[in-house]
Amino acid sequence: MKGEEWYQADDVAESYEDKRFSRGGRIIDRREKRAVLDALGPVEDKRALEIACGTGRFTVMLAERGADIVGLDISEPMLQQGREKARSAGVTDHLEWMRGDAARLPFPDDHFEVVFAMRFFHLADTPAAFLEEMTRVSRDRVFFDTFNRFSTRSLYTWALPMGSRLYSSREVDRLLSDTGLELDRAAHDWVFPYGFYRKIPNGIASGVRWLDNATGGTPLGRGLASVSYWSATV
């Protein structure tokens, strides 16, 4: 598994959000949160599990909306960031943090209504095994994102500290059908890669985002999208 050790370091966990979601990266954070909300629909009183929840960007957001949520991650320092965020947001009663391995989920079958993972599958050496485990504990829906093979992302993947697994649409289709999941909705986004947004100020990023959306709306742009969001029913 890529990144398992990387995210165990305190300084990596402490700077995780600042490095990715400050400056132009704020647009990415907003878009990802929107993708999660769109996929999960109303979450009040819904039993949800977030795999590889990291610093709890989505866990806390969903707890604020009334979900009954568990955030699971293998890194204690990342979870610690999540705990602090939940305390500041005043939602500590609405969620549970759990240190654990996504390959062996400590829950019975069908335990949650929705199970999702963001920014996780690019780290996975054995995605089928993780997807099967997510599906096993979900009753209704599984949601995740992937970084795309035929996209601008492939240009700078080599520069990332632990590399990144990229997926073709065909590979994801196969993963879903092998797991018995039925694709409900897919969205493809980000012609310009994340790293580009992170380097520019927020004000300029809105203009770039406009261009990104306009390009992404064309057939060529769809083919170049660097991220896909997959929502499937169990």
Ligand SMILES: C[S@@+](CC[C@H](N)C(=O)[O-])C[C@H]1O[C@@H](n2cnc3c(N)ncnc32)[C@H](O)[C@@H]1O
């Ligand atoms: C790129 S971060 C994403 C965090 C969060 N999902 C987000 O989008 O901000 C990847 C996370 O996967 C976690 N992780 C890596 N391997 C894992 C495993 N086998 N089981 C659970 N979590 C894992 C890391 O500790 C890290 O927090």
